[in-house]
Amino acid sequence: MGKSEVSTLAQDHLCRIVCQDDGVDAEVAEKARAQCQSLITDYPQWVNNTFLQDRFKLLFIAGTHLKDEGPYMDNIPVQVKEKIMQIDTLPVKPKWFIPQQGGFDALNYATFRENDSQLRYSLREDGACQFRAALMLHDKNEIWLDVDKSVILQEIKIMVGNQKYKQR
Numbered sequence: 001m002g003k004s005e006v007s008t009l010a011q012d013h014l015c016r017i018v019c020q021d022d023g024v025d026a027e028v029a030e031k032a033r034a035q036c037q038s039l040i041t042d043y044p045q046w047v048n049n050t051f052l053q054d055r056f057k058l059l060f061i062a063g064t065h066l067k068d069e070g071p072y073m074d075n076i077p078v079q080v081k082e083k084i085m086q087i088d089t090l091p092v093k094p095k096w097f098i099p100q101q102g103g104f105d106a107l108n109y110a111t112f113r114e115n116d117s118q119l120r121y122s123l124r125e126d127g128a129c130q131f132r133a134a135l136m137l138h139d140k141n142e143i144w145l146d147v148d149k150s151v152i153l154q155e156i157k158i159m160v161g162n163q164k165y166k167q168r
Contacts, residue, residue, distance in 0.1 A: 018033055121145060
């Protein structure tokens with residue numbers, strides 16, 4: 001559950017199991033999911049939102065609807081659904097983080113892996129979203145995602161006044 005390389009590899013392997021690729025048995029996938037669910041339900045004071053932000057994969061494992069489960073079968077505990085919905089309000093998440101009613105749809109592992117290396121950003125819809133994204137990418141600083149529109153305007157004025165930006 002740490003952030004070491006071994007932990008990252010273990011979480012990645014558990015994601016592969018829950019995605020049920022490579023002929024993974026449904027029972028094994030259910031057990032892996034149940035263990036991650038118990039972390040969230042049994043230790044809510046320890047597994048808080050800050051902890052989960054750094055370990056989105058644990059939430060994916062705990063909240064994924066398995067391929068063999070029918071559309072009306074719901075094996076995701078309420079506490080897990082609540083954590084998923086709380087984390088969904090964050091401005092930056094992995095691209096795969098698209099909860100469906102507090103859980104995640106079953107994905108194949110290749111799709112999960114491809115979307116795990118990309119981030120999805122939530123931007124204010126105040127007409128400055130393109131500038132927010134450009135400044136965030138330019139400065140490599142996510143603080144731009146949440147600043148007021150007037151601050152963005154001031155930064156653009158500074159940049160335009162700078163000779164380096166005038167030449168471009």
